Amino acid sequence: MAGFVATDHIATITFLGFVPRREGAEIEAEAVPEMALTLAGFDREFHGGLTRPSCSRVANIHPKGTEIRNSRQLSILSEEEIAEIAGEMGLPRLDPLWLGASVVLRGIPDFSHVPPASRLLSDSGVTIVVDVENGPCTYPAKTLDAVHPGHGKAFKPAAKGRRGVTASIERGGTLRVGDELRLFVPDQRVWLG
Numbered sequence: 001m002a003g004f005v006a007t008d009h010i011a012t013i014t015f016l017g018f019v020p021r022r023e024g025a026e027i028e029a030e031a032v033p034e035m036a037l038t039l040a041g042f043d044r045e046f047h048g049g050l051t052r053p054s055c056s057r058v059a060n061i062h063p064k065g066t067e068i069r070n071s072r073q074l075s076i077l078s079e080e081e082i083a084e085i086a087g088e089m090g091l092p093r094l095d096p097l098w099l100g101a102s103v104v105l106r107g108i109p110d111f112s113h114v115p116p117a118s119r120l121l122s123d124s125g126v127t128i129v130v131d132v133e134n135g136p137c138t139y140p141a142k143t144l145d146a147v148h149p150g151h152g153k154a155f156k157p158a159a160k161g162r163r164g165v166t167a168s169i170e171r172g173g174t175l176r177v178g179d180e181l182r183l184f185v186p187d188q189r190v191w192l193g
Helices: 079-089 139-147 152-159
Strands: 004-018 034-037 051-053 067-069 074-078 103-106 119-122 127-133 165-171 173-176 180-186
Touching: 004 034, 004 173, 074 079, 074 127, 079 103, 079 152, 139 152
Parallel strands: 074 103
Antiparallel strands: 004 103, 004 180, 034 173, 051 067, 074 165, 119 127, 119 180, 127 165
């Protein structure tokens, strides 16, 4: 029995980017037309690597700085949810560069809440594993304030439940803007705990 079920949801990649190695709290991305991915993610990405130091998101499990497997190689956002965030902030649009996006997809509803462990599979076989919803952070605020003065503080509340997901690479290869990814979800019932 297969552990994943193919859905009818196929997303189109509308943006690819990476956050360069950084020293401070900058999160602004640089756009690329294609992304060669390995099991360590994208080699130019700040969040790349097979392992990473634990951060505040897992502080109740691991002391900060503990080396753990890197399930946060990519930040994947939904074009539709980015538009909702912009609308709530009173802005005409939000550039994915300002949000530190690795991948922006169009076509999967309620994308930030796809089940953890879901797979996004390209026609060429590149496979991305969804980790968890990416909670909104304050890092984009500085960039947003520089572009739209006074709007940075509105990002975190507007992005709640719409910040996309963190993810890692299960099978490497090259993704390109315009590629399609099919959503596969775990073949299990929703936890009733």
